[in-house]
Every structure is written in C-alpha cells, then in structure tokens.
Amino acid sequence: ATEDMDVLLETLDLQRCMMIPLASANVGSRLQEWHADSNRQRYEHIADQIDSTLRENETGLLLISERHQVQFPSDIEVFYVSPPALDEYRRWFQNWMDQQQSAAEAAKLSTENNPENGGDDGADADGSTEEHETN
Template identity: 40%
Template sequence: MSEEIAKIQKPESSKYADKKKLYVVPLVLGWKDAPPEYDAMLSRYWKEVSVQLSHLESRIGAVNYVFHESVDQSGAEGLEVLTNFSPVSKEMALRFLEKGAVIEATEDSELVRECLDWERFMLIGFTSQNVSKLVSEKFIQAVKSRYEFILGRISGTVKGNEAGVLFIREGNLMQFPADIEVFSIAPPVLDEIHRWLRERRDQIPPAPEDEQIDSCFAEKDTETPPAEDTKST
C-alpha cells in the first residue's frame, strides 16, 4: 500500500550519499469550521505525506533539519510558532525532532512583514496606475527577497550527506541551487484537494483578520485591481 501511495522509485542511497538533499512538502492548511469533507481530505493528505517522507528517509537519508514557512526562530521557539500556524506540520516536525533532527529558523521576520504589508496594499486597489505599478513592483521584490533568504538558510545549513525537509505553500517560484537534490512530495489526494477548492472558491469565507496568515507564497496576479471611483457625485 505504501508503495502505491508514495509513487517514489527506489534509487540507490549511495547515489546521494555525499549530496545535500531536500524533501519539499506542499503546506496545505485547513481553517476554522471547514466542511467535514475537506477536513477528511486534509487528514488523508497529511497521512500520505508522512508515508512518502518515511519512504524517502529509508532510501535517501534521514531528515537532519526541519525548515518551515513563517518560522523565524530555531529550536523550541521555532516549534512554538507552529502551534497556531500549522498544528499538523508541528506534529510532523516533532516526529523528526524525536529522531534527532533540529528545527531551523527559515525566514527573516522583517521580510515576512514587508511581504505581507505590500500584499495588503495590493488588495486595496488604487485609482492611480502609477501607484498600482509601484506597489506591484515592491511586492514582487519583497517576495523575491524572501525566497532568496530561505534559499540561503537552506543552502548554508544543509551539508553534504545531510537532508532537510521544507514545508512551504504551493505557488512559490523557488529555484533551488544545483548542489541540492530536491525531492517533491506529491500525495495523490492533493489533486482532489485542488479540484475541491477550485469548485468552491467563491464559497470559502475569508478568515477574520486576527486569524489570517500571510499568503505571499500563494501564486497570484500581481496586477493591483483598480479601486472604485472615489469622486463625489
């Protein structure tokens, strides 16, 4: 059964013995009062992720480092960040820590805040095309800087013959260095989740502002929508 779920070939471990390895897990999140059918798919997703990661560890190498979107501290402090952000990936991170892995600071908190602030500006909409273009350019640069920081953290931390796991949302444009062997986790149920979300996109309520988590990594149109005409009549 695990072979069917993982759908990963069995490469010779010696082939990757002296190389940096990174297992990339799409970070799929739930929300408060989500429909039971979505919660069921989400549960299946993380179970399949666990199977695929175990499959990789047994054939490629055990995880030495845990990297996670929005985690800007290492150790216990980094793990605490996940308590509210993503409890399910926190549980998975704990399993790696119990086997000797460490959780690493993955992000720069100032870059995260900058990215989120520009994104909020984009959602407002503007009457000026010049301002719209400026905000879009600033947002793109903030996201690029964020990518570069994460890549630098991973590249500078993982050494030859070591492996890390990265939890990050889909839609990012990360270009990993050539000296890192990247293995993407792709559970079959992920396609079902994508289809379910597409079909119900307009039915999913936005999270309250105090529960929102930044989505700078989500693929989006960088053109800022124009605001309604604010001239008095």
C-alpha cells in the first residue's frame, strides 16, 4: 500500500478538528502545525513507497489530490492527468470568483464615492421615491 494508514487517519482526524470553530487562536495554530507535520509525513511516506517499490522501466499509477505535496524521485517521469470536467469547473469557479470580487469592489467604490448617504440613491425599499417639501 502506498499510504501509511495511521498517518492518513491522523491527517483526516486533524482536518475534521480544524473544521470546528475554535475559541483559542493558540489551539488553532497548534492544530495547523500538527496537521502540516502529519501531511508532510504522509507525503514523504508515499514518495518513499514509490521509490522503493517502482523498479526501472516499470509504470505506476497514483491517484491523488491535485494539491498533494509528494516529491517524486528525480528518476521518475511524472504525467499529470485530470478530466476535462475538472478544467471546466476550474474555469467556471475562477470566473465566478472574478465576478464576486468585481461586484464587491464596485459596491465599495459606490459607498466611498457617496459618503454622505452611504450609497443610498433616495429610493425606498420598494424602489419608489418620495419628494419632500421643505419650508
């Protein structure tokens, strides 16, 4: 097996712990350090397993997250393959993020350009406007 199950389970448990809101920044920091160390151990083990089991002129297949940190031995030729749907999703997500950022920046500029009314255009909640007479 490529994985060390104890280290994998430790990493998964730490990921779960990091999903819950924590009151202490110190605890959060220690969890992140522990998780980073566990991940490092995991990826080192995977690299060591590949190096010790894959012989010259053999082909191996590793299915792993694109965010992995496995450092492959220098004598191994690596090909990364991802399905077209993943590329399509990445482009959609990037476009969506760009739109969200543009909308947030536009809203911020609108508020900054009209500070006396906080960006209010004079319309009521229903979109109508009322004229007020002053004496």
